Amino acid sequence: MSLEDMYQEIILDHYRKPLNRAPSLEDEAVAVHHSNPLCGDEMDLRLRVVDDAVDAVVFDGEGCSISQAAASAMTDAVIGRDLKDALDLTEDFRRMMHGDEPARADDLKDGVAFQGVAKFPVRVKCALLGWMALKDAIETYERGASAHTVTHEE
Amino acid sequence: MAFDVPALRKEFPTLQREIDGHRLVYLDSGASSQTPRVVLDAMDRYYSWSRSNVHRGVYQLAEEATDLYEGARAKLATFLDADPRGVVFTKNATEGCNLVAYSWVRRQLGPGDALLTTVMEHHANHVPFTTAANELGFEVRHVPLTDDGQLDLDAARELVADGKVRFLAAVHVSNVLGTINDVAELAGVVREANPDAKVHIDGAQAVPHLPVSFRELDVDFYAITGHKMLGPTGIGALIARPELLESMEPFLTGGDMIRDVTLEGATWNDIPHKFEAGTPMIAEAAGLGAAVDLLTDLGMDAVREHEVDMAAGLLDAVGGIDGVTIHGPSDPALRGAAVSFAVDGVHPHDVGAMLGSKGVCVRVGHHCTKPLMRCLGLTATARASAYVYNDRDDLEPLVDGIEAAKTFFAR
Missing domain, CATH: 3.90.1150.10 (Aspartate Aminotransferase, domain 1)
Incomplete structure (x- = not known):
């Protein structure tokens, strides 16, 4: 598999025109900051919850194309889902990044395009950054807190 | 060329x-640099011909292994214009920096003292000293950069003016900016304000690429690593003034670094062995010796x-x-x-x-x-x-x- 195969057009589209990329969110319930020291990626993710569901999620920050595109595709896949369901989908994406076939390929939407990233181990962390930030935001919300900062180990 | x-x-x-x-x-x-055939051969020869432990062996293989190990030390000393008694083999440059931090800085600096370093240090030459400062309460000051990515020596003069700086830890060549620092001049700035200050230089990015004379630089400690200078991974060295090493307590203790051991305690071996506890990296030393030979041949x-x-x-x-x-x-x-x-x-x-x-x-x-x-x-x-x-x-x-x-x- 070549590098160009990993960077499918669908990924580049999300990188060039990210969905739900914004520095702030009205009525946010939780803001989390995640960083990946290996590549210097930094991500702020904000979550709004209505009726225990993801009403809105936005991200902002700096990072490689994979991290930015994966976060963009993630937002599109989880908005409108129950928190529990969004966590379940996050787990599906995480398993896919470790080589498993996705059980919820349709629900992952453009997220399935990242399946090839699993073949580039050093980039898996990049693809997971947005999803792990979402998971943390939901768990932080469920703990009753409103902010959390996480540094992902190399 | x-x-x-x-x-x-x-x-x-x-x-x-x-x-x-x-x-x-x-x-x-x-x-990390690539490894030439001569280095691979030197390590292979040790493992397939002279494989045994160094020091105290009274048979031919052990003498050969000792000669390889101590021969590498002598080659490195010549290459860096240093006294072989001041060449301590370490795992890498990071270990050399830690040796200095633990055996000198942590035993000498305390509240009221200051350590001068720069903003362009590799974590290897930064974390051992800031960690010590946070535990022991001495101050750390940082030489800033000029717009062209060089050390601001005017700012350094101001930072040492109160005479509290007792130690300088600075990088010779920046691994990011490529800047070659005039470490001799920086050392001069520090010693002008405090003649007893000690100077430690991280030479990991310098020794592979420039002629380096430890005597001419006139510093106290100088850490290097083998794997960036055509040598194998797993070996580096701390170059130090022998008299300073003699005055210092060991960093790691155990076999080979002792003179005598009783049930109650121990006395230390001569330098540099006092700082080399346990079986050393013999094959790696042989490889590093071959790398030094190649660099010497290239000039x-x-x-x-x-x-x-x-x-x-x-x-x-x-x-x-x-x-x-x-x-x-x-x-x-x-x-x-x-x-x-x-x-x-x-x-x-x-x-x-x-x-x-x-x-x-x-x-x-x-x-x-x-x-x-x-x-x-x-x-x-x-x-x-x-x-x-x-x-x-x-x-x-x-x-x-x-x-x-x-x-x-x-x-």
Whole structure:
């Protein structure tokens, strides 16, 4: 598999025109900051919850194309889902990044395009950054807190 | 040029590889250099002919192993113009910095004292000292940079003016900016304010690339690593003034570093053995000795001349690409051939991945210099670093790869 195969057009589209990329969110319930020291990626993710569901999620920050595109595709896949369901989908994406076939390929939407990233181990962390930030935001919300900062180990 | 680069390149097995049909272009020697056949052979000879432990052996194999190990120490001492009694083998430069931090700084500095360092240190020469400062309550001061990525010596003079600085820890050549620091002058600035101050230099990026004389630099400690100077991984050295080592307590204790041991305690062996506890890296020392021989044959003046040429080539070729910014000195005479750069609108990780897919190896990330990255307002850079086996033929694939990344990731 070549590098160009990993960077499918669908990924580049999300990188060039990210969905739900914004520095702030009205009525946010939780803001989390995640960083990946290996590549210097930094991500702020904000979550709004209505009726225990993801009403809105936005991200902002700096990072490689994979991290930015994966976060963009993630937002599109989880908005409108129950928190529990969004966590379940996050787990599906995480398993896919470790080589498993996705059980919820349709629900992952453009997220399935990242399946090839699993073949580039050093980039898996990049693809997971947005999803792990979402998971943390939901768990932080469920703990009753409103902010959390996480540094992902190399 | 005093040596034949294409002929030399043939001596490095890895450099004969292809990646997806592309010739391997290795521009990451700042992270680790490639290993020539002579180094592999030296290690192989130890394992397949003289394999035994060093010191105290009374049979031929043990004498041969001891000769290999101590012979490497003597070669390294000659190469660096140092006293062999002041050459302590370590695992790497990081261990050398820790030895100094634990056996000198932590036993000497306390509240009211200050340690001077710079904002461009590698974590290896930063964390051991800041950790000590946080535990022991001494102050750490940082020499800032000029706009061209050099140490601001005027600022350094002000930082030492109160005479409280008792220790200087500074890098000789920056692994990110490529800057060659005038460490002798910086040491002079520190000692002018406090004649008893001790000076420790991280030479990991200097010794592979420049002629270095420990005596002429007139510093107290100087840490190096083998794997960046054509040697194997797992061996480095701390070069120190012998009289200073004699006055210091050991860092690690155990076998081989003792003179006598009783049920109650121990006395220490002579230097440098006092600082080498346990069975050392014998094969690696043999390999490092062979690497030193090769560098000596090439001549460090010729190596430096070659790298000024490569630095100039990299600055021209990479700096000439539209939308590329180079970090560090713009004058090749003031820097090494490690060149960090940013490509407008393309994350360094993407630049590195694109280059890698074309067989061009560069390093991306924070290069273990997070304080420097923060100073520069960056989170990461891409870095191409050249060595003796690179020549200007390696520049075209690098430039083509950067251009390809620009096109591919254009927004």
